[in-house]
Amino acid sequence: MMRIGELGKKADCPVQTVRFYESEGLLPEPARSQGNFRLYDDAHLQRLLFIRHCRAKDMTLEEIRQLLSFRDRPERDCGEVNALVDSHIAQVRTKMKELRELERELMDLRRSCDTARTSRECGVLNSLAEHA
Template sequence: MFSIGDLSKRTAVKIPTIRYYEEMGLLSAPERTEGNQRRYDAAGLERLSFIKHARDLGFSIEAISELIELQCHPDRSCQAATDIAISQLSEVRAKIKRLRSLEKELVRISKGCDGDGVSEDCYVLASLADHKLCNHEH
């Protein structure tokens, strides 16, 4: 049996976060000692590891709820789970795309002031003030 602190150390999930997951219904409420402290079994530890891993991969609490639902109904769960993963993947790709265009823009802006005669006004500030100086839309 693990205390909440044990669980926290083993999974690197902070204690208040574990309680939060319980409140959100991701973790089922564990047994308690006579003094009302949580005591987890191996299944609880496994479940929390699952949640942690999914969160690290950027799945929302809601998506994780669905995945946990699916774990409980192993028949036909695979396609549904794959769908969730794929939709997460496409979100990640969209974010990367957007960030790459921001990266380009920021590189351009940051370089403006290093040149010689350019910066009698600050190029960074000018670029931010005037959208026309941008090469891309964003």
């Protein structure tokens, strides 16, 4: 058994984040010591690491909740897991497209200021002010 600080350290996760995942129902409520300290076991650590891996892949809490429900019931069909991941891939592709467009806009904005010497002449500042 370990306390919340040790769990956080092992999972490279701030204590506040552990508490947040508990409040969201992603981590089950831990046992309590006689002094009312939270006591976590290896199952909590493994679940927290799973959540952290999902978050590193930019999955939402709802997506993680769904994946955990499949993980908790291993007899279920994996097709729904694949569908969830396929949906996430589509979201990532959309974000990538939006980020490429943002990059182009920023590059155009930057080029607007290639010859300016002062902030008054700055094409970036003037362009942003025009669109405000």
